[in-house]
Amino acid sequence: MNHPQLASQFNKDEARVNWHDETLWWVRTKRDRMSHSLPEWELLRETASQIKNNVLSNLSEYLTQFEKNAKANGITIHWAIDAQEHNDIVLSLLKKEGVGQMVKSKSMLTEECHLNEFLDKHGIDVVDSDLGERVVQLAKEPPSHIVLPCIHKKKEEIGELFHEHLGTPKGNADPQFLTHAARLHLREKFLSRKVALTGVNFAIAETGEFVVCTNEGNADMGAHLARIHIASMGIEKLLPQRKHLGVFLRLLARSATGQPITTYSSHFRRPQPGKEIHVILVDNGRSQQLGKEDFRSALKCIRCGACMNTCPVYRRSGGHSYHTAIAGPIGSILAPNLNMKKYADLPFASTLCGSCTHVCPVKIDIHDQLYKWRQLIVKEDHIAVSKKMTMGIMNVLLSNPVFYRASGKMGRWILKYLPFTIKNIFNPWYKQREMPAVPKESFRDWYIKNKKNS
Amino acid sequence: MSSRNNILASVKNNQPQKTALPYIINHPQAEQDNVNKFREMLTFIGGHIVEVNDYEDIIKYIRSNYNQGQRVLSALLELTSVTEVKSGYEDPHSLDNVHLAILKAHFGVAENGAVWITEDLFPSRILPFITEHLAILLNRKDIVASMHEAYIKIGGQDYSFGAFIAGPSKTSDIEQSLVLGAHGPKGMIIFLMRD
Numbered sequence: 001m002n003h004p005q006l007a008s009q010f011n012k013d014e015a016r017v018n019w020h021d022e023t024l025w026w027v028r029t030k031r032d033r034m035s036h037s038l039p040e041w042e043l044l045r046e047t048a049s050q051i052k053n054n055v056l057s058n059l060s061e062y063l064t065q066f067e068k069n070a071k072a073n074g075i076t077i078h079w080a081i082d083a084q085e086h087n088d089i090v091l092s093l094l095k096k097e098g099v100g101q102m103v104k105s106k107s108m109l110t111e112e113c114h115l116n117e118f119l120d121k122h123g124i125d126v127v128d129s130d131l132g133e134r135v136v137q138l139a140k141e142p143p144s145h146i147v148l149p150c151i152h153k154k155k156e157e158i159g160e161l162f163h164e165h166l167g168t169p170k171g172n173a174d175p176q177f178l179t180h181a182a183r184l185h186l187r188e189k190f191l192s193r194k195v196a197l198t199g200v201n202f203a204i205a206e207t208g209e210f211v212v213c214t215n216e217g218n219a220d221m222g223a224h225l226a227r228i229h230i231a232s233m234g235i236e237k238l239l240p241q242r243k244h245l246g247v248f249l250r251l252l253a254r255s256a257t258g259q260p261i262t263t264y265s266s267h268f269r270r271p272q273p274g275k276e277i278h279v280i281l282v283d284n285g286r287s288q289q290l291g292k293e294d295f296r297s298a299l300k301c302i303r304c305g306a307c308m309n310t311c312p313v314y315r316r317s318g319g320h321s322y323h324t325a326i327a328g329p330i331g332s333i334l335a336p337n338l339n340m341k342k343y344a345d346l347p348f349a350s351t352l353c354g355s356c357t358h359v360c361p362v363k364i365d366i367h368d369q370l371y372k373w374r375q376l377i378v379k380e381d382h383i384a385v386s387k388k389m390t391m392g393i394m395n396v397l398l399s400n401p402v403f404y405r406a407s408g409k410m411g412r413w414i415l416k417y418l419p420f421t422i423k424n425i426f427n428p429w430y431k432q433r434e435m436p437a438v439p440k441e442s443f444r445d446w447y448i449k450n451k452k453n454s
Numbered sequence: 455m456s457s458r459n460n461i462l463a464s465v466k467n468n469q470p471q472k473t474a475l476p477y478i479i480n481h482p483q484a485e486q487d488n489v490n491k492f493r494e495m496l497t498f499i500g501g502h503i504v505e506v507n508d509y510e511d512i513i514k515y516i517r518s519n520y521n522q523g524q525r526v527l528s529a530l531l532e533l534t535s536v537t538e539v540k541s542g543y544e545d546p547h548s549l550d551n552v553h554l555a556i557l558k559a560h561f562g563v564a565e566n567g568a569v570w571i572t573e574d575l576f577p578s579r580i581l582p583f584i585t586e587h588l589a590i591l592l593n594r595k596d597i598v599a600s601m602h603e604a605y606i607k608i609g610g611q612d613y614s615f616g617a618f619i620a621g622p623s624k625t626s627d628i629e630q631s632l633v634l635g636a637h638g639p640k641g642m643i644i645f646l647m648r649d
Contacts, residue, residue, distance in 0.1 A: 023629075023630055026630070027630070040479065040481070043479060046476070047476045047478060047479075050473070050474075050475070050476040051475060051476060053473045054472070054473050054474065054475045054476075056469060056470065057469055057470050057471060057472045057473045058469065058472050059465050059469050060462050060465040060466040060469060063461075063462060063465065064462065079457040079458040079461055080457060081457040081460055081461055085457060129637070130627070131625045131627040131628070131636060132625075132627035135627065135628075148626075148627065148630075149627070150627055150628075151630075154629065155628050155629045155631075158628055175628035175629060175631035175633055176631075176633050178628055179625060179627075179628060179633040179635075179636065180633075180635070183635065183636065183637060186637060187550075187637070190637070191547055191550060215623065215624050215625060215636065216623055216624070216625050216636030216637045216638070217583045217623040217636060217637045217638025217639075218636070218637045220580070220583040220617075220638070221580070221583050221584065221637045221638065224546060224579045224580040224583065224584075225546055225547065225580055225584075235461065235465065240475060242605060242608065242610075243478065243602075243605040243606070244478075245601075245605060246478065246600070246601040246602040246604060246605040247478060247601075247602075249601050249618070250565075250600070250601050250602075257626070259499070260495055260498075260499065260565060260566035260567065260620070261563075261566040261567075261568050261601075261618065261620050262620070263499075263619065263620050263621055263622070263623055263624060263638070264583075264617055264618070264619060264620075264623070264638070265568070265617060265618040266615070266616075266617040267613070267615065267616040267617060268615060269613060269614050269615060269616070270614035270615070271614075272579055272614075272615075281461070283457075283461045283464070283465075287461055287464035287465045287467075287468055288464065288468065290465060290468040290469055290470075291467070291468030293470070296470065
């Protein structure tokens with residue numbers, strides 16, 4: 001199913017759509033309050049953008065520098081050219097340690113690689129430890145938002161899930177109570193798992209360290225208690241120097257949830273004695289995307305989710321309608337890099353209003369890229385036949401004044417005398433909309449008439 | 455090794471012409487402004503400030519707020535009379551029942567209420583996360599205005615593990631209702647010490 005079809009499913013429950021829309025807009029206003037409280041906000045965005053431009057322009061150098069320094073710190077480095085290789089590396093580390101269980105904190109990269117499904121097939125029990133991710137895992141769903149994974153769920157549904165899986169009393173949907181139940185449930189997992197996997201927010205070429213940001217403390221609970229800490233990162237997550245973290249840690253949480261900083265910004269430099277840290281550097285299409293001038297800047301993304309919270313389409317269609325690991329505007333310009341045909345619908349899931357571009361903390365030209373993808377997708381013939389035909393007809397009508405005028409006249413006549421040919425279920429535009437009242441004359445006719453009078 | 459070389463070759467082949475790194479602008483503030491702002495931000499993120507003059511004040515605070523049955527740990531020799539002080543723990547899992555851990559921070563950050571700690575300041579890497587409540591000793595003079603200044607202060611410091619911690623652990627994953635105490639501490643106290 002494509003975005004419009006999935007969105008129309010989400011739209012069946014109007015009250016939920018309204019709640020979803022308002023809640024995300026509320027997060028957006030929290031972000032505004034934070035950004036407006038810093039007079040240097042725009043300068044910060046520009047600085048972050050320039051740092052990331054530099055990273056992309058010198059990435060091969062930074063990658064080798066990071067590898068060298070991380071190794072000197074006692075961290076093991078792995079390279080994965082695609083999702084399959086990444087998943088194989090994780091599995092081999094689990095097998096080497098001789099365990100069939102793993103605790104995981106949030107990592108959008110592992111969603112992109114479909115790691116959980118892969119490990120499940122190989123009999124490994126994976127527990128997601130971020131509360132929102134645990135909720136969607138219990139519901140057997142993917143996250144619908146990169147920062148707020150279960151934002152599409154109502155607390156009653158979460159109460160029901162916890163009743164079924166964690167044995168909480170039926171009908172209890174109090175967030176405080178449910179969070180505490182999850183805390184007890186997951187603490188047992190943290191205490192018993194020997195391998196923990198986390199994502200990476202930033203990795204520093206200069207020092208060979210990497211930073212993981214969470215509010216819940218789940219990445220730290222997993223990583224410090226386990227014997228093996230696996231950290232999966234996309235190759236674009238590098239920063240040149242430690243001091244650059246100052247810029248990005250100021251922007252990340254303010255843009256994401258309107259907090260001044262996440263509760264924990266943990267800097268991993270060396271493993272604890274007797275323990276191991278493994279970093280997996282994943283390409284999975286990124287180095288190819290780097291070569292596309294129009295689309296490379298999407299690699300600057302720091303996964304804050306601000307573009308989703310502000311997007312009028314995302315807020316009303318829900319994250320699952322994007323059928324990709326990363327939803328929303330940024331997901332719609334990232335996914336076609338991996339598979340343009342499969343995700344050909346996503347760049348059209350936008351009004352091109354540009355709000356995403358304005359809130360992006362690293363100044364990615366998201367709405368321009370959405371527009372550029374559309375052109376490419378049409379050129380490569382990945383759109384529906386009906387759309388292509390309509391576009392072809394529009395092209396003839398709009399480029400020929402005689403046809404254009406004739407069709408306007410015809411349209412007015414049909415709307416007036418044969419309205420049922422337009423007001424029917426076969427016209428998608430008529431769904432949820434009234435057709436306009438028929439004007440007496442076209443603007444051109446009106447203009448010619450009135451020009452004579454003046 | 456072939457994936458490594460393939461990835462690096464592909465990146466090198468596709469990366470655009472090199473661009474320059476920007477200059478990072480910093481806006482330092484007066485000490486009193488920093489203290490006031492820190493207080494305001496810490497309260498905003500769910501932390502709690504306790505003003506103290508010396509270690510004696512902290513000892514009094516612990517005696518009156520925690521009972522004998524609760525495991526209270528610290529990394530400060532000055533608090534030996536009221537807390538368990540050890541240089542290390544072989545098994546981090548044994549810290550699961552810690553009620554309160556008291557650590558010293560290098561410095562605090564006014565703009566967000568965070569404190570910077572490194573592993574050498576406490577006996578086990580898991581301690582600030584596994585403890586039910588966390589208390590941090592911070593000197594008033596050790597508060598910087600922003601994260602830029604924070605990293606100037608950190609400079610080339612050598613640590614195995616370091617973290618900014620800002621308030622108690624929290625989540626809003628259920629319908630955006632804020633709950634303190636997700637997986638880490640449910641509460642955080644800053645003992646703000648006068649010079």
